Amino acid sequence: MRRTRQVTILSVAAAAGVSKSTVSRVMNGTPTVDPEIVTRVRDVATRLGYRPSGTAQNLSRGRTGIVGVLVPDLANPLFAAILKGISAEAEKDGYRTLVADANEQPGEELRHLHELARQSDGLILCGPRMSTPDLAGLSELDEPIVVVNRKPARSLFPSVTVDSQEAVDALCRHLDALGHTRLCYLAGPAEAAAESDRWSALQSSIRSRTKLLRIPAGAMLDDGHAAADEALATGATCLIGFNDLVALGALARLQELGFAVPDRVSVAGFDDIVYARYTSPGLTTIAMPQTEFGQEAWRLLSPFLQGRKGRRTRTLQARLVIRPSTGPAPMRG
Amino acid sequence: MRRTRQVTILSVAAAAGVSKSTVSRVMNGTPTVDPEIVTRVRDVATRLGYRPSGTAQNLSRGRTGIVGVLVPDLANPLFAAILKGISAEAEKDGYRTLVADANEQPGEELRHLHELARQSDGLILCGPRMSTPDLAGLSELDEPIVVVNRKPARSLFPSVTVDSQEAVDALCRHLDALGHTRLCYLAGPAEAAAESDRWSALQSSIRSRTKLLRIPAGAMLDDGHAAADEALATGATCLIGFNDLVALGALARLQELGFAVPDRVSVAGFDDIVYARYTSPGLTTIAMPQTEFGQEAWRLLSPFLQGRKGRRTRTLQARLVIRPSTGPAPMRG
DNA sequence: CTACGGTCAGGAACCGGTTCCTGACCGCCC
DNA sequence: GGGCGGTCAGGAACCGGTTCCTGACCGTAG
Incomplete structure (x- = not known):
């Protein structure tokens, strides 16, 4: 992204001999546009290589389409899996995920969250390590927040927890x-x-x-x-x-x-x-x-992003998987 | 992020009895502001809980501070590690990473990249699986792009490769x-x-x-x-x-x-x-x-984000690590 | 032929910041 | 005391879109 872009909606409008409102309508598929104009604008747009500025769209639409996800450690496959679950589900609703990895350093989490919040419409916190007061303080971000796998946070934010x-x-x-x-x-x-x-x-x-x-x-x-x-x-x-x-x-x-x-x-x-x-x-x-954690987190978050109310808790079940690493205890002595 | 925000730079300006330019200068630490005004604006800002809109800043500054990263599969610890390397390095320069996981589906990569490009200042492609023509076509995104671990792409984009x-x-x-x-x-x-x-x-x-x-x-x-x-x-x-x-x-x-x-x-x-x-x-x-891949990718990308020229290639060395999984071949049957 | 209603493009306001430019005000010096 | 230069706050333009509102133009009906 350059300081000022090469081909904007105005360039297209000028080249197509229409107003920028019309270009906007065409690009967004608004049906109330003369078909002939539609094709003309489309042609000009592709010819000029016009790509709408996501940033400008974000500003005028009032949403970014991004959900921020905080994980303690991306190298932990658990969180990689949860993240995949979130991404897959969020994508269906046209959202992308912005990830922050706290590297298991609880002190870093707040900083990351403030950064994430600047660019996102909502936040998902996976197993946050931060203190409860800090967690509570996040409400001032006034963005929808969902917490995964932290039971004590259930009263503060919508949460996905597990019963182990x-x-x-x-x-x-x-x-x-x-x-x-x-x-x-x-x-x-x-x-x-x-x-x-x-x-x-x-x-x-x-x-x-x-x-x-x-x-x-x-x-x-x-x-x-x-x-x-x-x-x-x-x-x-x-x-x-x-x-x-x-x-x-x-x-x-x-x-x-x-x-x-x-x-x-x-x-x-x-x-x-x-x-x-x-x-x-x-x-x-x-x-x-794991994947379910992610899915459910998104499902809890999603209604709040649309300004609706949603349910506040979801409890999943853990289950025991027995493999060869556990066997009979050795005889005494 | 609501459709229209609660407390904007204008609210703060009004409450502090100054213009929004001044509030902006205070928030950005511009030194040419009367210290008394600085404290007044600061106080009002914290009292109202003012948080500048990242989106608006992105638009007027002409940059997002986000680098988009495409990985074939986040569940592969290799890519998790590379991603960590990128994030750590980018963070030093005030950039955040927006991740897209293609789930080892080459056909998904282009779509993800176009999405990423909308919200980012530059892209890093880790071991992209897409076809070379598709890769070449990315130049029309006109965003700086760096490719990791794909030798044939070296002529197209700055690349970090490995000599194995x-x-x-x-x-x-x-x-x-x-x-x-x-x-x-x-x-x-x-x-x-x-x-x-x-x-x-x-x-x-x-x-x-x-x-x-x-x-x-x-x-x-x-x-x-x-x-x-x-x-x-x-x-x-x-x-x-x-x-x-x-x-x-x-x-x-x-x-x-x-x-x-x-x-x-x-x-x-x-x-x-x-x-x-x-x-x-x-x-x-x-x-x-692994981490080096990420670091070097960022270092290649970084100058281009600032509009400068940078070097185009970086070759790292792989090395053999011998562990017990290889041993003498069994005697012939 | 005129009045009316519906369609659709353009103009302008708006999203919320940053930054350039201008000018008021102050102090200093002649 | 008046002129000059420097400091610093305000106004306005700008970033690049979206969307509301208006009005031109069309066809139809009275």
């Missing part, structure tokens, strides 16, 4: 049946709402004879890799990652150390990212409805 | 030393420039005593998974994926089938996506400079 309790129950039953009585949770970032969700779901699901330990890790592959040694030192027979990346990181470390999985140690995660199925052993995990 | 030949030579030497004399390449999409690059690099690198076979696969995990059986049937002792996803998909299939890797079959890929290191066995691969 049942799946976590199933996981705990599964592990109990395999004889695991000492589990170690590799915790995620304290700022992630999913972190406390998952931790408390685990706490309320474990059998009384089972001990649940907790080691800080993070949200990325390297975090799981780095935390594995400490987790092993707890004597746990099953490691549960905050998410699949952490679990896979730990899994890789176990294999480096020569710990057979699941023979010596079992591993489980959350999310069911695509790689969870393709690693070896395949990873037992609590599957999030 | 040396690394492929090294791979072939490595495999030869391990005794592999029958390799099978799992080919990528014909539309991908990387596909023909890699194939011809392999062809020119293999030892004369080695047989190089070729099976069509694709660019995604499932493609590798699906192609593995056919590849095995060729009797090859080493499978080389078009990219790491294909290689990992095949690897997973081999493990399902109980083929020990690397004992019975070796596997290698291209890209060095982050999961290549974390699977088991770790994947031997030809590493692309």
Whole structure:
């Protein structure tokens, strides 16, 4: 985009010998234009290579057709998948997505959001790590906002959340049946709402004879890799990652150390990212409805973009996927 | 963004008893304003919750501060990584990235690009799958365009490409030393420039005593998974994926089938996506400079956005990363 | 033949900012 | 005290479209 464009609606109007209103009508397919004029304007437009300025259209139409999406980390396939879900659904309604990647740095989120808001008609926040006051402060942006996967935000903004309790129950039953009585949770970032969700779901699901330990890790592959040694030192027979990346990181470390999985140690995660199925052993995990997250987020947002009211919450179900990474607990001693 | 905004520059001007020019100057930090007026306007602006319309600024400034990025598939960590590289670098210059994901459907790319162009100052095309005439036709968008990882496009647009030949030579030497004399390449999409690059690099690198076979696969995990059986049937002792996803998909299939890797079959890929290191066995691969791709793409694009001339090509080096997925060829049956 | 109603193109206002140009006002110097 | 130069706020044009309103022109009916 140059400072001033080469061929504008005025050039076309002049060349076609009509007013710019008429050119505008032709370009937008308004039916009340003489067919002969339509073809003439069309011809001139293509001959001159006229392309309407999106910016000018945005201004006069009062909308950009862009939805801003904030993700903690695009390298996490979970968010890539959610984003795909959003894009696909938004596209059907003629919207495009402007993405901001906070690189798992909670402090960056606000800045990104203000930037996004400048160019968009609405915002979707995926698992935002920011503080609740900051989140609440976003209402002053007065743009429609939808939050994905952050339960405490439901009172503030329309939200898509997931109910993992049942799946976590199933996981705990599964592990109990395999004889695991000492589990170690590799915790995620304290700022992630999913972190406390998952931790408390685990706490309320474990059998009384089972001990649940907790080691800080993070949200990325390297975090799981780095935390594995400490987790092993707890004597746990099953490691549960905050998410699949952490679990896979730990899994890789176990294999480096020569710990057979699941023979010596079992591993489980959350999310069911695509790689969870393709690693070896395949990873037992609590599957999030990833694309659906995105779809539903858009469906919640969409009515507000049109100035209508919409529903405010949508709860999806997580489900347990059992793969070879969890097996019978090794015999004592 | 509502049809007409609540608090505009005019509201602020009125409330502060100044002209809108002055408000504009204050908001942009123009130094030639009476300090007392500055504070007054600032106060009024925050009190009213004034937020300048990005769209209006875009129009009058003649730039959007947005760079459009087209990727074949965001679920491919390679492109997620390149995108991160672009975003990080562009952000330093005050630009944001608008992403379009073509979902590996070459036919969608043109449509996405036209959409992107409406809202952006420049475009970065990552490994575009579209035909060369279509690519050439993009010049009529008259926006600065940079192409990543598509050699034949170098004459059309500034490009960041990679030289893989040396690394492929090294791979072939490595495999030869391990005794592999029958390799099978799992080919990528014909539309991908990387596909023909890699194939011809392999062809020119293999030892004369080695047989190089070729099976069509694709660019995604499932493609590798699906192609593995056919590849095995060729009797090859080493499978080389078009990219790491294909290689990992095949690897997973081999493990399902109980083929020990690397004992019975070796596997290698291209890209060095982050999961290549974390699977088991770790994947031997030809590493692309991923973040660097993004950085360099931005650096090529940036001068053109400012109306200056810039260099037109940048060639990066791929390098071989050897991991346990390649090992000695099994003894002849 | 005139009055009336309907169709459709042009003019102008508008979207919300930025920036050039102008001129009021001030202080300094002769 | 008057002339001159510099500072800085306001007015207006501009960015490139969309859309409302107006009025010219047509055909039809009375």
